[in-house]
Amino acid sequence: MGELLKPYVISNVGMSLDGKLATIDNDSRISGEEDLKRVHNIRKNVDGIMVGIGTILKDDPRLTVHKIDAKIGDNPIRIVIDSNLRIPLNARVLNKDAKTIIATTLKDTPNKIEKINKLKDMENVEIIRTGIEKVNLKKLMEILYKKGIKKILLEGGGTLNWGMFKENLVDEVSVYVAPKIFGGVGAPTYVDGEGFKTVDECVKLKLEKYYPFDEGIVLEFKVKK
Ligand SMILES: NC(=O)C1=CN([C@@H]2O[C@H](COP(=O)(O)OP(=O)(O)OC[C@H]3O[C@@H](n4cnc5c(N)ncnc54)[C@H](OP(=O)(O)O)[C@@H]3O)[C@@H](O)[C@H]2O)C=CC1
Numbered sequence: 001m002g003e004l005l006k007p008y009v010i011s012n013v014g015m016s017l018d019g020k021l022a023t024i025d026n027d028s029r030i031s032g033e034e035d036l037k038r039v040h041n042i043r044k045n046v047d048g049i050m051v052g053i054g055t056i057l058k059d060d061p062r063l064t065v066h067k068i069d070a071k072i073g074d075n076p077i078r079i080v081i082d083s084n085l086r087i088p089l090n091a092r093v094l095n096k097d098a099k100t101i102i103a104t105t106l107k108d109t110p111n112k113i114e115k116i117n118k119l120k121d122m123e124n125v126e127i128i129r130t131g132i133e134k135v136n137l138k139k140l141m142e143i144l145y146k147k148g149i150k151k152i153l154l155e156g157g158g159t160l161n162w163g164m165f166k167e168n169l170v171d172e173v174s175v176y177v178a179p180k181i182f183g184g185v186g187a188p189t190y191v192d193g194e195g196f197k198t199v200d201e202c203v204k205l206k207l208e209k210y211y212p213f214d215e216g217i218v219l220e221f222k223v224k225k
């Protein structure tokens with residue numbers, strides 16, 4: 001088997017010291033303005049920004065470069081991972097500020113076919129279908145690479161982060177850790193999902209850089225392959 005040709009993937013989040021991406025009430029205001037500017041500088045330098053449907057439903061993000069000086073043309077392609085096309089047609093990620101790829105599965109239901117037709121009518125939206133129950137992230141990466149998407153910023157949430165780490169699709173980690181503790185067993189963490197059973201199986205990282213930032217710290221790692 002040849003090497004998987006895939007985009008270089010940078011995972012970024014803002015998290016509390018206890019690894020939460022939001023509080024139990026889904027308050028995700030973790031990063032201050034300086035950190036958001038840092039993230040938008042990364043956004044400006046990638047070909048795609050990827051999130052899971054959970055993040056779309058909870059945050060309704062724009063996923064554009066809007067915290068630093070930028071032109072509409074600087075906006076990367078937005079990529080939403082959404083097996084059952086739960087994306088609302090008025091989601092901000094579907095606005096005309098950038099192109100949006102929605103990755104969904106091959107499984108059809110009458111509702112899904114109707115939604116696909118509506119989404120196809122939107123000129124800036126493209127649908128990619130791969131996987132049966134969940135989006136096949138490995139295959140998706142190959143498809144995106146062939147489309148010229150060579151660098152992706154993965155912006156969560158915890159369930160999609162697990163899917164990407166589990167498949168060994170992440171190359172770099174860059175996180176802002178805020179000096180805050182949220183607690184709450186139900187609050188989303190940086191990486192959720194099933195988790196690895198043993199330390200031997202886990203994803204191993206090499207610390208590359210760390211620096212105090214805003215009120216917290218930025219940590220940068222390369223994923224050991
Ligand atoms: N502080 C921060 O930096 C950030 C915080 N957040 C927070 O994270 C939370 C959202 O996280 P979460 O609810 O985990 O949602 P995610 O954004 O991680 O989306 C997860 C969904 O993606 C879909 N999916 C499809 N295929 C796959 C696959 N192969 N692997 C994994 N997921 C797949 C699944 O839904 P389906 O089966 O329907 O396809 C799954 O439930 C919110 O509270 C948000 O505010 C999010 C981003 C950054």
Ligand SMILES: Nc1nc(O)c(N)c(N[C@@H]2O[C@H](COP(=O)(O)O)[C@@H](O)[C@H]2O)n1
Pocket residue numbers: 012013014015028029030031032035036039051055056059060061062063064155156
């Ligand atoms: N880096 C970072 N820090 C936080 O504190 C956050 N809450 C997030 N959230 C991510 O950014 C998205 C919002 O993007 P827009 O400003 O609407 O473009 C949000 O959905 C998360 O993916 N990130």
